[in-house]
Amino acid sequence: xxxxxxxxxxxxxxxxxxxxxxxxxxxxxxxxxxxxxxxxxxxxxxxxxxxxxxxxxxxxxxxxxxxxxxxxxxxxxxxxxxxxxxxxxxxxxxxxxxxxxxxxxxxxxxxxxxxxxxxxxxxxxxxxxxxxxxxxxxxxxxxxxxxxxxxxxxxxxxxxxxxxxxxxxxxxxxxxxxxxxxxxxxxxxxxxxxxxxxxxxxxxxxxxxxxxxxxxxxxxxxxxxxxxxxxxxxxxxxxxxxxxxxxxxxxxxxxxxxxxxxxxxxxxxxxxxxxxxxxxxxxxxxxxxxxxxxxxxxxxxxxxxxxxxxxxxxxxxxxxxxxxxxxxxxxxxxxxxxxxxxxxxxxxxxxxxxxxxxxxxxxxxxxxxxxxxxxxxxxxxxxx
Amino acid sequence: xxxxxxxxxxxxxxxxxxxxxxxxxxxxxxxxxxxxxxxxxxxxxxxxxxxxxxxxxxxxxxxxxxxxxxxxxxxxxxxxxxxxxxxxxxxxxxxxxxxxxxxxxxxxxxxxxxxxxxxxxxxxxxxxxxxxxxxxxxxxxxxxxxxxxxxxxxxxxxxxxxxxxxxx
Numbered sequence: 001x002x003x004x005x006x007x008x009x010x011x012x013x014x015x016x017x018x019x020x021x022x023x024x025x026x027x028x029x030x031x032x033x034x035x036x037x038x039x040x041x042x043x044x045x046x047x048x049x050x051x052x053x054x055x056x057x058x059x060x061x062x063x064x065x066x067x068x069x070x071x072x073x074x075x076x077x078x079x080x081x082x083x084x085x086x087x088x089x090x091x092x093x094x095x096x097x098x099x100x101x102x103x104x105x106x107x108x109x110x111x112x113x114x115x116x117x118x119x120x121x122x123x124x125x126x127x128x129x130x131x132x133x134x135x136x137x138x139x140x141x142x143x144x145x146x147x148x149x150x151x152x153x154x155x156x157x158x159x160x161x162x163x164x165x166x167x168x169x170x171x172x173x174x175x176x177x178x179x180x181x182x183x184x185x186x187x188x189x190x191x192x193x194x195x196x197x198x199x200x201x202x203x204x205x206x207x208x209x210x211x212x213x214x215x216x217x218x219x220x221x222x223x224x225x226x227x228x229x230x231x232x233x234x235x236x237x238x239x240x241x242x243x244x245x246x247x248x249x250x251x252x253x254x255x256x257x258x259x260x261x262x263x264x265x266x267x268x269x270x271x272x273x274x275x276x277x278x279x280x281x282x283x284x285x286x287x288x289x290x291x292x293x294x295x296x297x298x299x300x301x302x303x304x305x306x307x308x309x310x311x312x313x314x315x316x317x318x319x320x321x322x323x324x325x326x327x328x329x330x331x332x333x334x335x336x337x338x339x340x341x342x343x344x345x346x347x348x349x350x351x352x353x354x355x356x357x358x359x360x361x362x363x364x365x366x367x368x369x370x371x372x373x374x375x376x377x378x379x380x381x382x383x384x
Numbered sequence: 385x386x387x388x389x390x391x392x393x394x395x396x397x398x399x400x401x402x403x404x405x406x407x408x409x410x411x412x413x414x415x416x417x418x419x420x421x422x423x424x425x426x427x428x429x430x431x432x433x434x435x436x437x438x439x440x441x442x443x444x445x446x447x448x449x450x451x452x453x454x455x456x457x458x459x460x461x462x463x464x465x466x467x468x469x470x471x472x473x474x475x476x477x478x479x480x481x482x483x484x485x486x487x488x489x490x491x492x493x494x495x496x497x498x499x500x501x502x503x504x505x506x507x508x509x510x511x512x513x514x515x516x517x518x519x520x521x522x523x524x525x526x527x528x529x530x531x532x533x534x535x536x537x538x539x540x541x542x543x544x545x546x547x548x549x550x551x552x
Contacts, residue, residue, distance in 0.1 A: 076412075076414075076415075079414070079415070079418070118437075119437065119512055119513075120437055120438065120441055120512070120513060123438075123441040123445070123513075124441065126441075126445055127428075127441050127444040127445045127448075127449070129449075130444065130445050130448065130449020130450060130453075131421075131425070131444065131448060131449060133449065133453050134418070134421065134453070137453060137456055137457075137460075138414070138418065138456075140460075141414050141456070141460055142414075149460060152460060153457065153460055153461060156453050156454075156456060156457045156460075157457060159453070160449075160450050160453050160454065160457075163445075163449070163450065180513060
């Protein structure tokens with residue numbers, strides 16, 4: 001069925017790339033303004049209508065498209081032209097495996113809201129991320145500029161290092177959910193668990209009051225793997241090279257790093273890739289750690305089971321689909337807010353600090369996390 | 385021609401073409417490395433067509449991504465110029481390399497014979513991470529652990545070599 005894949009791809013392109021990414025640039029300006037007690041961007045207007053500065057993304061695009069597209073003298077022309085494409089394409093194709101809804105039944109046909117439901121979805125994200133590094137690395141090398149080259153050197157070292165920790169920090173999640181398929185992970189999180197239920201499996205339940213059994217949490221990755229969440233957030237933000245991990249750009253040290261020699265829309269592509277990646281990261285964090293499309297304490301079966309007797313199965317599925325997509329988008333917005341808040345709270349780390357964080361803190365911690373998770377899983381599920 | 389076959393020929397042509405480009409681009413080291421990336425990614429595509437999904441992803445992640453980024457890192461760090469390779473040595477290398485390539489191709493074709501081997505249906509879940517993981521930790525656990533020991537030795541060796549230069 002190629003038509004539904006096409007429709008889903010269009011949905012992703014419109015919502016993720018064309019709607020969210022420009023909005024994120026606006027959020028970046030406005031949230032920083034709020035956090036720094038300023039008013040923020042509000043000058044762009046159309047017939048006197050300013051819309052809280054919401055027109056600024058459109059003004060940016062117009063400006064970048066009409067600017068001269070320079071290739072510096074002595075630069076490697078082909079590589080200089082290709083590099084921003086690698087960065088932007090890699091950012092966009094990451095959306096393919098992120099599910100923004102569950103499976104819904106309409107009569108005979110089943111619709112699952114993910115463009116590519118592949119068995120190794122998370123590995124696909126890592127593979128695409130490792131190719132995305134070339135956009136940055138090649139950009140700096142091809143520019144024939146020492147600042148750019150320094151930025152590229154920093155970027156290549158940083159991105160390789162954080163790829164390792166990014167992979168290892170979610171191994172605990174693989175173990176808990178027993179899958180790498182992102183749709184399966186989201187389905188597994190569409191449930192809740194008793195907070196103190198583990199005491200029962202050790203036989204320590206009896207002395208506790210019965211009402212404690214009523215405390216239920218959604219079965220989300222962030223509750224099962226809190227350390228994994230923090231480490232994955234740090235690693236994937238470092239992969240995106242945004243502050244506080246923006247040493248490849250480092251304006252105070254190396255001008256603008258790898259994109260010093262880029263202008264016009266080609267710089268715009270780097271800029272866009274960064275903001276699209278913010279959305280991808282938010283979607284990924286939501287899917288792995290915040291239950292994806294699932295509504296807390298209200299599973300898909302409950303919703304559909306509750307509406308079907310009154311309005312019929314088709315309508316129930318439609319309502320459930322709308323609610324799930326909306327929930328997913330709300331969670332994505334919260335995760336974007338979190339990234340922005342972190343970005344405007346922390347100052348840029350020094351280069352050695354970034355490397356130390358990766359190899360001396362995150363790597364040992366993620367290995368310890370795998371070990372502890374394995375031990376606990378063995379204790380709960382037994383050796384059988 | 386089926387869609388799979390078309391993809392196979394596409395990836396095959398990309399892999400061989402970019403491999404050639406890598407060899408011919410030997411003076412422009414970063415361009416050569418980028419050609420190598422295209423070869424690696426195309427090989428990953430061929431592995432997907434062979435149902436070896438995990439191998440394909442590892443191919444792109446480790447070879448296409450990390451290892452060649454390290455190559456480029458070193459190339460940029462050394463800042464190699466095109467005059468870094470004297471032409472005389474290159475000619476000898478080219479001759480040796482061509483001879484080795486032809487020898488390997490002859491051996492491969494000789495082993496394959498005129499007829500392609502019979503195909504068998506794949507077992508369920510072949511090439512996925514579950515299948516591979518189970519095989520690695522049961523049937524092949526000894527080679528697997530030996531490899532990790534080898535890698536550990538390499539890491540320790542690299543650290544010792546790097547530390548010695550700085551001195552106490």
